[in-house]
Amino acid sequence: MKRYEKLANQLSELIARGDLPAGARIPSVRAACKAWGVSAATVFRAYYLLENRGLIKALPRSGYFVSEAAKEAMRQTAHSSPREAASNSVNISDLVFKVLHTIKQAETIALGSAFVDPALLPTARVGKSCAAVNRSTDLSTMVAGLPPGHDGLRRQISLRYLMAGLAVPIDEIIITSGALEALTLSLQLLTSPGDVIVIEKPTFYAALQAIQRLGLKVVEIPVDPVEGHDLTALALALEQHPVRACWFMTSFHNPTGVTLDDSRKEALVDLLAKHDVPLIEDDVYSELHFGPTPVRPAKFFDRKGLVIHCGSFAKCLAPGYRIGWAAGGRFAGALERAKWMTTLSASVPAQRAIADYLEHGGFDRFLHKLRSQLSLQQSQMLDAISRYFPADTMATRAAGGYFTWVTLPDHIDSIRLFLAALENGISVAPGPVFSADGAFRQRVRLNYGYPWSARLERAVATLGALCADESRCATALAGPVRVR
Template structure:
């Protein structure tokens, strides 16, 4: 019997017990090993069942303690609705994408718009020391060019990290890049030509839309659902109807929705794209930021036909400004490396040396656990603040990882209007229409929960709620 059916049956059994009151709020669920033994299923099946219930908001993971039944969400914001109408492939036509850099460059606001962790959540001092050591050790090497593919020691570290989630990656297929966005842009350049059709989920990160627009590509959008992720069935239908050349997908904690695509759907996505000769460019930037500490699988795990180019970065888990990313090229490695050489030649050497030094001296998992716990706590507090201070009818995502919160406003409130009002009060947000190739989601807003919860953040969220109430009142007149 397929594992997906086993975990779904196990999840449904536990779901009935929770909703029927057999398992009560706050009660600890059986350990993974106990349920594995009692139900005679694999540990992977038990874990996938718990992760599914966590995505549904029925259970929560507590670090070093286990899984617990969540309290009923009587006081929680309402769930998001899913609305999307598929259009025929068209170029990206969203003028707002041109102006977003003006906001990102500002340093005079509370940055609830910036999807990066605050410096105090990262091992900043340890990385600074690592950078100083790398510079002292060999200034000539640190300030000179690295090999275009990236330092072998760093590529070995990246491959070792993927081995922890069941991927056997040859360091020679890794190309180090200036962040994940360069990796995605290079993969697009190597696999498409202007006018080709590219499939993206919606909503999706505005940077991906900018990259697609820069290549002169046409977009077909597939729905991404808050609780289940990318609609694999719809992807298969679209591939039957349209000549898609590449798919740029964010299966793990999509930005801005925070959704996590189910493992069975990941497998189906990879199979469908491989059957139609579609290259998948996987943005796995947030894969290490699961609140439960259980890293979800990249799409590459299910790739049997060399259809996936996985892109990642240290930006969200160690140091945004070091701009160290990568792509797993497979049989396309030589082509991707040529594209790298013809653009930026090589990635900066000193940050590569610094990260290698840091990883050789420190436990990355320990730093990640601290970050994961902080982001999970932030997300919970932010969501509760939205419920308490924002207008009735506001809906908000409930992610299981990453740092994006997707807010659906009441119909009478425009996301752009709230964005502008927030700017006037020194608060950064991003309007929802940035996350669509056609400017959809006009009643949405994206917030980042990368800032630790404190009085300043609480005041900012309370102020945003007041501004939203004013906008609603103005529209009602």
């Protein structure tokens, strides 16, 4: 058993015995480090685990307290086992749309953005491919882009899979208008209103919006920022609920950045196969690995065609072209028909342009440069956080992508920090937008997808000052939280 699990279980025992009753304050991160002789990272992970079990909660500017529902959570489970997961409807607040609005403002420093800096992408070269294919466009080429999509593009995507060690037939690949359409189309195909699906906690807010729109119920399973998805909690959810599908991001998870290792991905796929539950795998950051070799998706271990693997060129090549895809497994035919019946076709010129670029534009040379740049920017961001934020701040270091998941000091409410940061021309993504129940009030997601500059340095310093300076926090962050 790992040290953070041991610490979490010790606190669970105190809660179970009533030594720590509902409403009791538990030691601060700093006090816990001193009392148990462990690092802040260990305490953060232990508290993170207890939060996800429903045993404790963080109150802004006050610290961590035993949850009012802790007794019921303890009744449903013992020590380190996950609590019984209730299926809940999803209601996304205006906060998500407030965050989305801020990243459209050119004057705002977009640390809350979900995109990489467009200046890092080969826009001109892709535009050259677009011009070339447009010169040869005729009616036959336009029709060729109808579902399942342009053959040349699907062939190039199949080759990308092959380079990652995975054989995906071209017939299984359906081109969509971005990965989000691939994901939501898959979800719509597999479910009906009122059905239960399993999602991550935390999860990408677009998944929550899609679930709300489709009228689905969710069971959330914890995602540890170091080890990833809690497969024991997933097994319990599958036993307790009529789960229709799972929507997971197993590599470079948004927002935590964590990647499941191969053994856990295989165990995940095997567990779902045992229950015959499909997995919708969101893998939009797969090309942005910092290591020398690609990371295998969960689909690599799929033997029953249950994994619908969804990808996109929006994060690594051409965001404005809105080209994604689904490798549909046993559901490929149904997904193709669903595409016919919804948006009909992704932009045909965009499909042809990206196919041309993938074949002739030097995509792998570009990716090598982009990965190196993002890795450098990650180090610069984490270094700045360590210098400017309070000592009891913890930020994750991912093996790819461009996000870090930051755990703030106990007294900081990330929604209030979000509002205060906006007053200073800075956007961040506050933790509650990544959960169906508004959890993670002490966490923010920061984007390091922009080249480091003096302007970014000042922005991180400002955020650190808002967190560290009690008087400024009390002034700037006082009063009720209202997001309009």
